[in-house]
Amino acid sequence: xxxxxxxxxxxxxxxxxxxxxxxxxxxxxxxxxxxxxxxxxxxxxxxxxxxxxxxxxxxxxxxxxxxxxxxxxxxxxxxxxxxxxxxxxxxxxxxxxxxxxxxxxxxxxxxxxxxxxxxxxxxxxxxxxxxxxxxxxxxxxxxxxxxxxxxxxxxxxxxxxxxxxxxxxxxxxxxxxxxx
Amino acid sequence: xxxxxxxxxxxxxxxxxxxxxxxxxxxxxxxxxxxxxxxxxxxxxxxxxxxxxxxxxxxxxxxxxxxxxxxxxxxxxxxxxxxxxxxxxxxxxxxxxxxxxxxxxxxxxxxxxxxxxxxxxxxxxxxxxxxxxxxxxxxxxxxxxxxxxxxxxxxxxxxxxxxxxxxxxxx
Numbered sequence: 001x002x003x004x005x006x007x008x009x010x011x012x013x014x015x016x017x018x019x020x021x022x023x024x025x026x027x028x029x030x031x032x033x034x035x036x037x038x039x040x041x042x043x044x045x046x047x048x049x050x051x052x053x054x055x056x057x058x059x060x061x062x063x064x065x066x067x068x069x070x071x072x073x074x075x076x077x078x079x080x081x082x083x084x085x086x087x088x089x090x091x092x093x094x095x096x097x098x099x100x101x102x103x104x105x106x107x108x109x110x111x112x113x114x115x116x117x118x119x120x121x122x123x124x125x126x127x128x129x130x131x132x133x134x135x136x137x138x139x140x141x142x143x144x145x146x147x148x149x150x151x152x153x154x155x156x157x158x159x160x161x162x163x164x165x166x167x168x169x170x171x172x173x174x175x176x177x178x179x180x
Numbered sequence: 181x182x183x184x185x186x187x188x189x190x191x192x193x194x195x196x197x198x199x200x201x202x203x204x205x206x207x208x209x210x211x212x213x214x215x216x217x218x219x220x221x222x223x224x225x226x227x228x229x230x231x232x233x234x235x236x237x238x239x240x241x242x243x244x245x246x247x248x249x250x251x252x253x254x255x256x257x258x259x260x261x262x263x264x265x266x267x268x269x270x271x272x273x274x275x276x277x278x279x280x281x282x283x284x285x286x287x288x289x290x291x292x293x294x295x296x297x298x299x300x301x302x303x304x305x306x307x308x309x310x311x312x313x314x315x316x317x318x319x320x321x322x323x324x325x326x327x328x329x330x331x332x333x334x335x336x337x338x339x340x341x342x343x344x345x346x347x348x349x350x351x
Binding site for chain 2: 056088114141
């Protein structure tokens with residue numbers, strides 16, 4: 001039996017957001033478009049210097065990647081964890097999370113002023129589990145996610161959680177220590 | 181006491197897609213795909229007019245066009261994929277509305293969920309063409325007038341009008 005009393009703070013929220021596909025895709029787009037922009041800018045500059053000629057295609061690529069860069073930076077800024085966490089904690093004050101993991105199922109208890117939840121899920125309903133910067137993120141088939149940290153555990157250890165999840169989920173357990 | 185019994189259906193997912201929290205996002209994405217298409221066509225045309233046989237530009241334009249088409253198809257089939265997911269999840273949901281709280285009970289194979297929401301957590305509710313659509317922070321629920329097990333649609337409308345005030349819309 002593993003028990004956790006989750007301390008859902010800004011750091012946990014930031015970790016959760018940084019692990020979402022949306023955040024990762026946007027960050028990839030920012031880096032990719034910036035690199036492409038720089039590449040085409042130097043290419044056109046070089047052709048202007050050597051041939052005294054600029055091609056329409058280069059300018060089109062430069063404009064296209066610059067626009068993509070601006071849009072994706074705007075989207076990345078909109079995903080600011082600070083702002084979202086503030087909104088969240090205003091909406092659900094005094095939230096208290098408890099998670100219990102046994103051999104059979106996972107049960108979650110959320111207690112806050114305006115929202116209460118009591119849930120029991122079988123392991124067959126867990127579609128994926130990830131380990132990310134010391135946090136465990138479990139995705140349920142319903143697109144909901146459960147998040148807890150190794151430090152939140154009151155019974156059992158992080159190693160035990162890892163072993164149990166690997167034995168139950170197999171391939172659907174993924175680790176990502178760091179990502180670029 | 182008002183209660184509604186709900187099982188997964190395609191109709192419901194379409195309503196959520198049309199009026200739910202992500203409806204505006206869907207529209208924006210379709211517009212984005214349109215812009216993508218135009219840019220791709222411009223690339224193809226320029227590559228044809230400027231340097232005949234400029235393969236790189238043509239390939240890039242075609243790739244953009246392909247992405248636009250696949251994006252469009254994915255957006256069009258969003259309710260269907262969502263419906264399949266709900267079927268896999270296989271929960272029978274009962275929404276009940278009380279004076280102070282609303283309650284959701286999900287039962288199915290391998291799951292048992294009971295959650296209570298205060299009316300403060302509701303963002304917006306809409307009644308349109310015989311469907312109720314209620315938006316929360318992260319997700320949307322929709323149900324039909326015919327799915328009421330207890331109480332009537334009129335009672336629920338009155339309750340939502342009292343609790344949400346300006347955030348309840350009737351179309």
